[in-house]
């Protein structure tokens with residue numbers, strides 16, 4: 269069974285409550301995941317980064333019946349306190365967390381990594397894109413006395429060099445390592461922690477990467493599936509990892525990229541002279 273937007277419906281997430289951090293608009297990966305979780309019966313809470321994002325996020329969140337829709341800048345302890353206090357007050361417990369947040373200065377997303385990485389932007393990128401998951405996971409775990417599941421979003425630029433991805437690749441490598449340590453700490457509490465490594469998807473964040481068009485077309489030509497990454501596949505992977513279907517799966521970085529990550533040398537047709 270499918271609903272009108274193509275997400276399989278059912279009750280895999282019925283009775284489960286979770287927080288979605290990282291919706292900016294309807295193209296956000298976090299929103300695609302939220303739609304899929306909603307189609308399977310989940311109750312959702314949302315955060316948005318600032319007032320200008322609220323205009324887009326609030327109507328989306330309301331369309332899936334969310335009652336907790338709050339601002340949250342992950343660099344602010346007060347902001348994080350407010351959100352998790354609100355969740356604790358309203359729900360007392362939660363079952364899952366979706367962390368889909370990253371940020372760096374646009375100038376760092378082009379040219380030379382070694383020359384364009386400043387101390388200030390390195391720290392900010394790591395704070396927003398990496399530490400925020402550690403912080404959110406720690407807070408969420410305290411609201412999961414009966415176990416739960418958490419995911420974060422990453423990209424292949426953590427494992428291999430990708431033109432212009434630069435400091436964000438370093439932050440994603442640290443995010444994946446953090447995910448494994450969090451999984452180790454929270455496993456005994458019945459909490460599973462995983463990452464989804466998505467191929468390029470057209471979103472606000474992706475638009476900030478210089479030579480993004482090349483990234484999309486090369487991924488399409490060189491990947492075994494010869495196609496763009498389908499956000500529905502990312503949402504499906506999230507459903508698997510966040511529901512009972514993913515039992516016993518933890519500490520994993522799961523690639524949803526048309527198989528691009530397995531290619532050592534692409535076919536000749538993928539190389540543009």
Ligand SMILES: NC(=O)c1ccc[n+]([C@@H]2O[C@H](COP(=O)([O-])OP(=O)(O)OC[C@H]3O[C@@H](n4cnc5c(N)ncnc54)[C@H](O)[C@@H]3O)[C@@H](O)[C@H]2O)c1
Pocket residue numbers: 289290291292293295296297298316317321340341342343368369370371396421422423424465466467468469470471472473474
């Ligand atoms: N789009 C892609 O091709 C792609 C591929 C792989 C992984 N990812 C990852 O997916 C995640 C979501 O990105 P997206 O592509 O959906 O883009 P997006 O722009 O829709 O989402 C990024 C989110 O990060 C939020 N954010 C930035 N700074 C913040 C802060 N200080 N506090 C709170 N929130 C903040 C933004 O408001 C936005 O909602 C990111 O971690 C990104 O690196 C994206």
